[in-house]
Amino acid sequence: MRERTVSEAVIHRLPKYYRHLQELQERGVERISSGELSAEMGFNASQIRQDFNCFGGFGQQGYGYRVNSLLHELSQILGLTHVYNIVIVGAGNIGKALARYAAFPQEGYEVKGIFDIREEVIGREINGITVQNVADLPEFLQQNQIDIGVICTPKDNAQKTADVLTQGGVRALWNFAPIDVEAEKACIENVHLSDSLYVLSYRLTNS
């Protein structure tokens, strides 16, 4: 879709730009230069200009960047102008927390279904959605166009779940199980909460 491939480093800075620009907009800031952004965000000004120029020339020489239009471009680039349909597989602690996450709807993510394998959980209601049997997931995916599958199962069911989701046409996986799931046809974000906690205890121990 895009000419040159954009590096992972750049991609992971995009949400930070997006968040910061949102804040500037809320504060009523109209224009900003790469130098000012640099001072506020701690990134190098050259890097900021390079990053934006991966996607096009959004600035104006001698002026800087218009906050509104830059924010609009970023939301386009990040794909935040669409509405995404989500299913959550695994209604344990994290699955439930995500199902109830209030910011989803306002950001364009709609939870269409929640699935679990455990008899005692199936049929319960979470945030107005009834937990279905994971055995019915393939059929559900046939009848509903789902964009993102959230994997909140235990480690041992994660890859299997990923397979079911992708076979059902789900093209993006958000994985919270402590394992790297793989899929040929889908984009994947492995969250690895425990890795982040390990890094924290590394820093705590070695500082």
Place this chain on the structure above:
Amino acid sequence: MRERTVSEAVIHRLPKYYRHLQELQERGVERISSGELSAEMGFNASQIRQDFNCFGGFGQQGYGYRVNSLLHELSQILGLTHVYNIVIVGAGNIGKALARYAAFPQEGYEVKGIFDIREEVIGREINGITVQNVADLPEFLQQNQIDIGVICTPKDNAQKTADVLTQGGVRALWNFAPIDVEAEKACIENVHLSDSLYVLSYRLTNS
């Protein structure tokens, strides 16, 4: 503490090594070479050896690495041989999910207190722990030696919470609010779940 500084890239690979070595141990594998690890994990064999050698020579020429002892070294390096005392601030969806996270105790993390600002939440019990008023947090921190503070408050209270925690002597912050908190005296891991979701929709849109 350590001679040369270890790069962020290396630090973030440590948990992946740790997890993989754990799996090898469970499968009963006794020894492994950097070449085998490379094939299994997808990292370059040179990189693997370089990474381990940031911390010392754990291998043996002509033999490879002993899984048990390498795993032991990694858990030392990551600081997973200690027990850490945790407080969770914010008993919303994510705070509750973390409070109930069953794997914490077996990994050496003990939730010592949960705090919230909302009247209707204070006094409730989560996983056997009574939610306390966040106003009592400073006193609690004086009376209990807490290692890690988990920030699960809304965005606007996150930095304030970080300040209270660090002033109370907490030396590590695990932040789930969608903002980068800052602290001079503490180590910080900003989790940014929504950033990870943004990256996923970026990939979905641009692929």
Place this chain on the structure above:
DNA sequence: TAGATTGTTAATCGATTAACAATC
């Protein structure tokens, strides 16, 4: 126009990979 700041090319820096001598 003059001043400011971008877009872009070139230089630097650091991380990854390759190569190989050391050695178990």
Place this chain on the structure above:
DNA sequence: TAGATTGTTAATCGATTAACAATC
């Protein structure tokens, strides 16, 4: 000992930063 594989130095690659001409 011979073979294998590490530990480590050197080469490569990519990402970050600096510089500056283009231009609003």
